[in-house]
Every structure is written in C-alpha cells, then in structure tokens.
Amino acid sequence: MQFLHPKHWTPASGYSNGVAAEGRQIFVAGQVGWNARQEIVSDDFVAQVDQALQNIVEILAEAEARPEDLVRLTWYIKDKREYLARSTEVGQVYRRVIGRHFPAMTLVQVSALVEDRAKVEIEATAVVPTTRQRN
Secondary structure: OEEEOOOOOOOOOOOEOEEEOOEEEEEEEEEOOEOOOOOEOOOOHHHHHHHHHHHHHHHHHHOOOOHHHEEEEEEEEOOHHHHHHOHHHHHHHHHHHOOOOOOEEEEEEOOOOOOOOOOEEEEEEEEEEHHHOOO
16 A cells, blocks of 8 residues: 655645555445444444444454555545534544554535434445455
C-alpha cells in the first residue's frame, strides 16, 4: 500500500489524499451505529461512530482483512457542526478501533439517512495484499 501525497501540498491530518494498493478488494456497505440485532446502540453521535467502525472491522474480519487494509472510508453525517465539535472524541474512537491508519476519506453532510435514528453512516473499501490472500 502506498499513501499518495504531493510533496508540495500541506500535510493531511487524519486522512490520506490518495492510496494505491494491489490485492483482493473488499467493499463494505454503509454501516450505522447499530449492533448485530440492528438496534441503534445510542443516540450519541460518538457512540454511533464507535459502533459503525466496529461493524466495519467485524465485516473485514469475515474476509480475513484488517483495519490496516482499509484504503477508503466515506462518512455520511447528518450534522457537520456536531462532527466538528466532537472531532477530538471521534479521533480517539477512530484510533482505538482502527488504529493509526488513515486511508483516503471523504466526509459528506446529508439531510437524512435511511435509518431515522442514525447520525452517521460509514462505507469502506479495503484491499488485502496479495501476499496475505487465502489460497
């Protein structure tokens, strides 16, 4: 995996501008802050981020992939002000669940999500390196 960042650009913080990877691709559908029984775990934004990220890690594990195989995350949030106000907490949760791996990321504010109580939905793309793929 190669993180792509033009040398003359200001450093990215908490994400990468681009990622080049080779291997088996895994596409994870948008995950919201609900548990295995599809019950929203909390109405708290950070708790929902935590659960959505944990869901992504569990799905990756089904493909024998790891958080460090993530090449892209797309975040859909209902309130960018809440995200910005709680970005330190979001960063702490992110590092606890994903680690210090920062793939290419996009964050978009949306007016609604399909699950009414959801405040965030995160979709992911990962690439398992060829050297670690199953036979």
